[in-house]
Amino acid sequence: MDIxxxxxxxxxxxxxELVLTTHIHPDGDALGxxxxxxxxxxxxxxxxxxxxxxxIPSTYRFLPGCDxxxxxxxxxxxxxxxxxxDASDVERIGGVYQEVKAPVLNIDHHVxxxxxxxxxYLDDTAAxxxxxxxxxxxxxxxxLSLDMASCLYTAIATDCGFFRYANTSAKTMRYGAxxxxxxxxxxxxxxxxxxKPLSSIKTLTEVLKTLELHQENKIALITxxxxxxxxxxxxxxxLINYPxxxxxxxxxxxxxxxxxxxxxxSLRSRSIDVSRLALSFGGGGHARAxxxxxxxxxxxxxxxxxxxxxxMMVGKC
Amino acid sequence: MDIxxxxxxxxxxxxxELVLTTHIHPDGDALGxxxxxxxxxxxxxxxxxxxxxxxIPSTYRFLPGCDxxxxxxxxxxxxxxxxxxDASDVERIGGVYQEVKAPVLNIDHHVxxxxxxxxxYLDDTAAxxxxxxxxxxxxxxxxLSLDMASCLYTAIATDCGFFRYANTSAKTMRYGAxxxxxxxxxxxxxxxxxxKPLSSIKTLTEVLKTLELHQENKIALITxxxxxxxxxxxxxxxLINYPxxxxxxxxxxxxxxxxxxxxxxSLRSRSIDVSRLALSFGGGGHARAxxxxxxxxxxxxxxxxxxxxxxMMVGKC
Numbered sequence: 001m002d003i004x005x006x007x008x009x010x011x012x013x014x015x016x017e018l019v020l021t022t023h024i025h026p027d028g029d030a031l032g033x034x035x036x037x038x039x040x041x042x043x044x045x046x047x048x049x050x051x052x053x054x055x056i057p058s059t060y061r062f063l064p065g066c067d068x069x070x071x072x073x074x075x076x077x078x079x080x081x082x083x084x085x086d087a088s089d090v091e092r093i094g095g096v097y098q099e100v101k102a103p104v105l106n107i108d109h110h111v112x113x114x115x116x117x118x119x120x121y122l123d124d125t126a127a128x129x130x131x132x133x134x135x136x137x138x139x140x141x142x143x144l145s146l147d148m149a150s151c152l153y154t155a156i157a158t159d160c161g162f163f164r165y166a167n168t169s170a171k172t173m174r175y176g177a178x179x180x181x182x183x184x185x186x187x188x189x190x191x192x193x194x195x196k197p198l199s200s201i202k203t204l205t206e207v208l209k210t211l212e213l214h215q216e217n218k219i220a221l222i223t224x225x226x227x228x229x230x231x232x233x234x235x236x237x238x239l240i241n242y243p244x245x246x247x248x249x250x251x252x253x254x255x256x257x258x259x260x261x262x263x264x265x266s267l268r269s270r271s272i273d274v275s276r277l278a279l280s281f282g283g284g285g286h287a288r289a290x291x292x293x294x295x296x297x298x299x300x301x302x303x304x305x306x307x308x309x310x311x312m313m314v315g316k317c
Numbered sequence: 318m319d320i321x322x323x324x325x326x327x328x329x330x331x332x333x334e335l336v337l338t339t340h341i342h343p344d345g346d347a348l349g350x351x352x353x354x355x356x357x358x359x360x361x362x363x364x365x366x367x368x369x370x371x372x373i374p375s376t377y378r379f380l381p382g383c384d385x386x387x388x389x390x391x392x393x394x395x396x397x398x399x400x401x402x403d404a405s406d407v408e409r410i411g412g413v414y415q416e417v418k419a420p421v422l423n424i425d426h427h428v429x430x431x432x433x434x435x436x437x438y439l440d441d442t443a444a445x446x447x448x449x450x451x452x453x454x455x456x457x458x459x460x461l462s463l464d465m466a467s468c469l470y471t472a473i474a475t476d477c478g479f480f481r482y483a484n485t486s487a488k489t490m491r492y493g494a495x496x497x498x499x500x501x502x503x504x505x506x507x508x509x510x511x512x513k514p515l516s517s518i519k520t521l522t523e524v525l526k527t528l529e530l531h532q533e534n535k536i537a538l539i540t541x542x543x544x545x546x547x548x549x550x551x552x553x554x555x556l557i558n559y560p561x562x563x564x565x566x567x568x569x570x571x572x573x574x575x576x577x578x579x580x581x582x583s584l585r586s587r588s589i590d591v592s593r594l595a596l597s598f599g600g601g602g603h604a605r606a607x608x609x610x611x612x613x614x615x616x617x618x619x620x621x622x623x624x625x626x627x628x629m630m631v632g633k634c
Binding site: 198248 | 375478479481483485487491493497504513514518525526534558559560562563564565587
């Protein structure tokens with residue numbers, strides 16, 4: 001059932017022992033929200049356990065309290081409440097769901113939420129689950145520690161691209177302002193988030209070397225070869241922004257060799273509907289960001305997607 | 318003399334004909350502030366001319382009203398007021414100062430301001446001159462058009478790195494929120510600002526290929542060779558952030574061959590005082606960002622700066 005902020009607070013009051021979790025492949029919003037809520041509930045004298053069925057990416061290990069997040073042990077527990085943050089689907093919390101037998105409260109901002117929980121607070125106008133927690137903390141008049149504020153700031157800033165994405169609202173920015181007043185230093189947080197392993201800059205260099213322009217520079221294509229993908233698969237995220245940001249480029253394509261004959265295709269545009277192109281290869285997505293998988297060699301996949309893109313662009317789809 | 322916001326408004330009321338200008342090598346704050354103030358004064362029925370002794374970088378040509386900014390013609394004019402925005406020194410406005418004979422009002426946020434103007438409004442706590450204009454527009458209760466709001470937003474967002482730099486205050490973010498309420502779309506503005514010419518991504522690739530690690534990966538060095546620098550000198554700005562952001566790197570160095578025997582050295586760090594290193598080569602700067610020039614070949618300059626850096630890091634300066 002859908003509940004409101006006051007009812008979330010009632011659930012918290014009634015529970016003594018809570019398990020908090022978030023989605024696998026955790027991002028800044030997942031981890032920041034998890035840690036901020038842990039901070040609040042711990043201050044209320046609750047017995048709180050944070051479980052996550054995944055590793056914590058090194059980028060986020062600066063978040064205060066991160067070392068208290070545990071992996072599920074496989075031993076069943078029965079707390080009073082399981083709080084699932086920022087996960088729209090129960091499969092996204094991995095083994096935690098099997099291990100923790102308790103009523104589930106889900107706090108989320110994804111429009112794709114599958115309504116799997118016993119209690120659901122869903123606000124798809126929020127830029128981040130961290131923004132919903134700010135609503136909650138305002139509602140219950142919680143005092144924010146600097147650690148909690150840093151976690152909330154990281155949650156919000158990462159999910160709205162440091163206040164640059166379309167999901168950034170005036171409210172998002174006002175919460176940012178309040179968190180700075182609570183002592184958050186945006187330069188210190190952004191420095192942490194921008195720090196990347198050496199392998200990441202090497203991967204960037206290798207991938208940029210593959211840049212090709214087609215259709216009078218309207219299509220920019222980069223390739224993650226099997227050699228690059230082998231060790232650094234997770235480091236290729238976001239690289240498609242480089243071709244996308246080139247002046248005059250209408251379609252950016254990234255081909256990634258998941259295996260020698262399975263090519264994952266990412267598509268981005270600021271002007272054409274790339275979801276149609278993805279759909280024609282059995283994929284999907286949004287108008288400005290979509291993807292598909294093509295079976296065959298890198299060369300064959302490249303030829304297929306470039307031909308289809310050229311046809312589409314002539315047709316001005 | 319120093320004046321306050323009310324006195325700025327008095328000067329505007331008394332003037333019928335105004336010339337507005339800003340600094341050469343204009344950035345988002347310079348142009349955004351220029352255009353926003355032009356919008357406000359034009360709505361007041363004033364005769365306003367915008368002069369700038371430089372080209373407008375393609376990145377900022379999306380700003381509404383940009384096409385009305387003119388270059389100085391060399392013909393002397395005598396308006397009622399010359400308003401100099403975001404420039405801390407009279408030399409930074411180029412030929413405009415010789416051409417326009419009028420009392421000068423300077424609105425600026427640089428701590429290095431030389432106090433050259435007849436009337437000065439200086440607020441070095443403001444993240445941008447655009448933030449000072451927000452103060453002014455609140456003070457005079459100006460209605461903001463969407464065009465003015467977009468210009469103010471660009472001014473503020475570019476000077477505080479989209480709310481990531483240390484100069485971002487709670488007030489900065491609250492003005493950001495108000496400008497979103499005035500209709501600004503942060504995603505559209507950031508897309509414009511992130512668009513780069515094709516030559517820029519090619520320069521990035523060439524420079525990243527030169528990455529070298531020294532001192533057990535604590536020093537990361539990139540080189541802008543004479544071939545790269547020749548055509549794309551302005552495209553190398555910001556590239557030093559790539560080595561700076563590598564995990565474990567304490568000192569990032571960029572060597573740029575301004576000529577075959579003049580090497581410009583940029584230094585960045587998050588942990589050591591690079592101004593001391595720069596000073597030892599006759600340069601200067603801040604603890605975290607400094608620079609110097611070394612005369613000699615690229616190879617000789619590299620050897621000199623790496624030796625000095627190694628000595629300094631052993632000494633834990």
